[in-house]
Amino acid sequence: WISGRPTESLTLVAGKYSVKTRKVDGIKISTYFFPEDERYSEVFLNATEEYLKIYSNLLGPYPYKKFDIVQNFFSSGYSFPTFTLLAPEAIRQGKEFLRSGALDHEIVHSWWGHDVGVKAGTGNWVEALTTYCTNYYYKELKMGEGAARKHRQDVMQKYAIQVPPSKDYPLRKFEGKEGEADGQIGYGKGSMVFHMLRQMVGKDLFFVVLMRFHKEYGGKQASWKDIQKVFEEVSGNNLNRFFSQWLDRPGGPQLKLENVGIGVTSKGYMITGEVVQEGDLYQLFLPVEINDGLEKKNILLEVSQKRNSFSIEVPKIPLNLTIDPDHHIFRRLYPEEIIPGLNALLEDPKKIFVISDHEDGESRKIYIELAEMAKEKKGGKILPVHEMSEDKVLNSSLVLLGESWKSPRFSKIISNLPKPIHLENDIFHVNGKKVVEDDESFLITYAHPLRDGKWFTIYFGRSATALSRARYIFFYGWDSYILFKKGRPKERGSFSPLKSFVSYDFLSKDHLDKIQPQRLRKHVSYLAS
Secondary structure, eight states: OOOSSOOSOOOOOOOOOEEEEEEETTEEEEEEEOGGGGGGHHHHHHHHHHHHHHHHHHHOSOSSSEEEEEEOSSSOEEEETTEEEEOHHHHHTGGGGOSTTSHHHHHHTTTBTTTBEEOTTSOOOHHHHHHIIIIIHHHHHHHOHHHHHHHHHHHHHHHHHHOOGGGOOOGGGOOOOSSHHHHIIIIIIHHHHHHHHHHHHOHHHHHHHHHHHHHHHTTSEEOHHHHHHHHHHHHOOOOHHHHHHHHSSSSOOEEEEEEEEEEEOSSSEEEEEEEEEESSOOOEEEEEEEEOSSOEEEEEEEEOSSEEEEEEEESSOOSEEEESTTOOSOOOOOGGGOOOOHHHHHTOSSEEEEEOSSOOHHHHHHHHHHHHHHHHHHOOEEEEGGGOOHHHHHHSEEEEEGGGGGSGGGHHHHTTOOTTEEEETTEEEETTEEOOOTTEEEEEEEEOTTSTTOEEEEEEESSTTTTTTGGGGGGGTTSSEEEEETTEEEEEEOOOOSOOSSEEETTSHHHHHHOOSHHHHHHHHHHHO
16 A cells, blocks of 8 residues: 555554445545454444544544554554554444544544654653543533533542652653553643643634644644644744643642632622642633522632632622632642542552451452452552451551451441442442342442541442452442442442532531621521521
8 A cells, every 4th residue: 555644664464354344535444353243343333434524523634545443362452554453352342342532542543643743752742632632522522511521520530549749740751651650641631731722722723723733744743842833823822831831840730729708898798718829830720610509600710829819709698619610720639639439549558458258159269369450450468357457447448348348347437338328237228229139249439437548448249240340340440339230330429529629618617607797697597597
């Protein structure tokens, strides 16, 4: 074949394939699947056709004449110019695999990575932009703002958990993913930088600039500086401070609300307070939302100092005030702001996997294998229940496997289950539903109620059959609780973090004790009732 575009290498893949082909707007798309899996071809061809149309409209014409989905014989998920190489298990998931950030991520590498490459030694921007266009933007486009908002929140949660300051480094130094921290920096934080850039230049203009960038640099290599140059030329904005603060510093801003108060004015009420930045100082334009129960008032607050005072006049008594309620601004969360989940627990070096003293042979084997798998990857200890001392219970993050949670050693912790989970007569209830079926398993993680900074996880199944997919629980480690049926999620959700430093509740007791004058206190108390 002949290509008018330069490429870094040539890759040959051969096999006894069944080939299915169709044309989409002059582009030849094909599946090269093993004969026993060709039944999945239509699903992947349909998805590829949809993705090519969506991303060609967003980013400019698809830069090649064909795109192929090729089945491999070992675990893989690689993108090459004009094709992607996928693992058998990925293809056999069918529609389940076709979530945002899977096949579409490999297709969009045709624009970012293959047609426009990375200029050596300048930092890998490709994964950040590809992740933003697929893993994130497809959700916004097809699933709505709720899914997009949760994705933005999840990026910051994952960063807080998997990128401790000791492993952090500036985004411009990201070259590729070798570990979890690299992924959260280069893919996660990087994608949020493009989101903040989009917020700054405008939602519509953002994709106009990306089209211009692709047209100008297609067939060439580009750097972060080239991206900055194109965005500045089209938007007319000087973006030097934006790119410098987000690319050349590790981490992100840490924000707190302090000294929030309220007073009466002739026109209503005056909210005052401070936004405090800890660590490096950033220039930020923070969305602020004031909710009075009937309406929400939104303003932008410029923040660039360590302590930033604000005064906001509102016509009615506010119920709460929140900085960036929709998570548009990347920031490093405080430990108290982390949503409970198994993956948060696994990052604690002082953790114990507890095996029940009473378990049937097959289930016990599964629990031990699960604990050994987690220990090999993340460290920790594996102990039977009878070796758990009071000191170990109080000072460790704990993973109770199987029936170990029934031990009296853990009764104080078990008695503090967060809603909507509760325990009655040794039966867990999830949103009012009993976990009693033989094919059900249950995973829950919450903050250790007796020790700050520690976590508590319970995982058990009603039978060996219910535990048949136990090794996949780490894939669901960002949820606080999941009820599985035959190893697949049936009910899932997340608990609130222990604290929020960026929201203020005007109906809290602490606030009502301080508020003046007396007339206002009575008014707020009446409203609270």
